[in-house]
Amino acid sequence: MSSNTKQLYTVSIYTENNIGLLNRISAIFQRRHINIESLNTSPSEIEGVSKFTVVVDVTEVDIQKIIGQIEKQVEVIKAYYHNLEDIIYQISGLFKIKSELLFEERQIQNIIKESNARIVTVNKDFFVLEKSGKKEEIMELYNKLSVFGIMQYTRSGLIAVTKEEMRISTLLQNYNH
């Protein structure tokens, strides 16, 4: 794919855990008028180091410049970009559905089984389904269930680990030579 064609990139940013850093990072996308498709923040494999996972639809030329501008932030340790082939990722979807449908519409039980979705909770009014996977898999389930009516639906940000090794600990040591 040409470096001037837009595609989805996952940006993994290892940072200090500080108030305001989310603002600082999102501002870098904002000033270039880039919409953030998905965003997740969490602790990383290193104690005291946070990880942002941002998904954006941009060109490779742009993402390289953006990575540079992210990395130059004082509290950013390292940033990487990957296309979806270079990462192992999951997105989670939650569906809240009327409980009566579970008994009235036998089809729903088949859909749950086939889609490998998990029932998180059931009560007399509603049940909650959880499905993790790629966006397409969650959308497929959404499309199947929406026929019967979905009370609430939400999808998480993408979280990912990379196929390549990330040498954050080594980097941190090098910075402190």
Added chain:
Amino acid sequence: METKTIANSNTIQKATERISGSEAIVRCLIEEGVKIIYGYPGGAIMPVYDELYKYQDKIHHVLTRHEQGATHAAQGFARISGDVGVAIATSGPGATNLITGIADAQIDSTPMVCITGQVPSHLLGSDAFQETDIVGISTPVTKWNCQVTNAADIPGAIAKAFFIAKSGRPGPVLVDITKDAQFEEFDFVYDRCEKIRSYNPIPKTEAGTLEQAAQLINNAKKPFIVWGQGVILSEAEEVFKALVEKAGIPAAWTILGASAIPTSHHLNVGMLGMHGNYAPNKLTNECDVLIAIGMRFDDRVTGDLSKYAKQAKVIHFEIDPAEINKNVKADVAVLGDAKSTLKAILPLINPNSHVEWHQQFKDLYEIEYHKVIKNDIHPTKEGLTMGEVIHEINLQSKGEAAIVTDVGQHQMIACRYADFNITKSNITSGGLGTMGFGLPAAIGAKMAAPEREVVSISGDGGYQMTIQELGTIFQQKAAVKVVVLNNEFLGMVRQWQQLFFDKRYASTEMINPDFIKIAEGYYLKARKVVKRADLKDAVKEMMESKAPYFLEVCVEKEGNVFPMVPSGASVADIRLE
């Protein structure tokens, strides 16, 4: 700082003292060697001002007439000295008034620490009186910022602030401190910050890049150096000059790079960019190796990027990895601090002189001289030109004055024609183009370098944006020489209207007050020049004055700045008229 050694131990533990957060702020500044700060008091910063009163023999606080003036003064201070400038303000409007100066310092890589008071922490987020989210507002225009709500965090935050502002590619930082943290008492101890684990201020020079760069330079037939402020910020002037001379390469500057080597240096071929010199713009597109040093290929320098130096191999000496390939693709990127990378490459460079290539610059200079320069600095027509005023200042200052400019036509003319014989002598708002920058920046520059002649040159437009700082000049007795080149227009915008908007002069004509009376109202010596015959004597009187001095020169109303690379055009299409 007081230290005591604990018996039977190799560690040195610093003694602590129980003091308030506000006293700690002042003590931190003293620890950082700060002697002058610029600011404006108000509710949320009053405890700090109370301490400044107590410590006035150690820190001189300069009351500017507007917080924006405080930031520009701090910038002027930093630009002429290389030290961190400090500005201080209260919460809310005091803090938001700092933003223009902070944005200016960010884009021009000026080390500055701003300290703002904030409403007490229990009121944060409640729309309290004079509450504004200054950390949120300043985030995109600061190198780093933070909010402190506990006194105990103050020394660490300020130590970090100074370290970040000054190290690597410098920039502005802001520390916002709640009023309760200022009142709170704690055990004070100060340790200067020397590293931050996530921050790598000077990137390592990649192996082999120096050799590759040297090879390209040594094999070049038409090498061309374009340098920027990085040379000045890393204090690499000496080794830079040695490199230019050894390699015999014509070198041109961005406006923030001006003065790194003297204007008169035979290999200094002038200014780059939109209103730069003819030769360096034209020949950018003829060189075979373009050597960029501590500059960032701003659009005002490059014009149309798709037609910029496409024939050349590009070597980029740069401290900020984010600048590599941002605008112009580098064939060789030499990362690191310019002083150390230039030192390292110097022995690898073969002595050379590119006589014929250099002659091309001289030939184009002759064309520019006859078409433009001669008429600017030795005009024969009636009506004073901005260029002849600058020329007269050159003659009488022997090119040793620091020239502080505002933004617009006078700025381009001053940068084009001023003689800079001493480094750090061109103080101007480059990247942000902040009108109103000049006058307060000149105050900061004069206070940082009282031994130097500091001449503030403004247009009648920008001058009136921060004209109230005449009050600061008067109160501080800062012997700034203030020159206003008055053409009764917002001249640069008018020039564009003339050239590109069919002379529709929308809102660019200025009906001005009596500038002499205003200056005299601030007790400044003032003089107005309307005739060429009086210029020399007036400039002489100004330069000889030991006190601050105001000089208004009424210049021709519709003068234009040429050469010009029209917006969006290639540097090779630079126009002489």
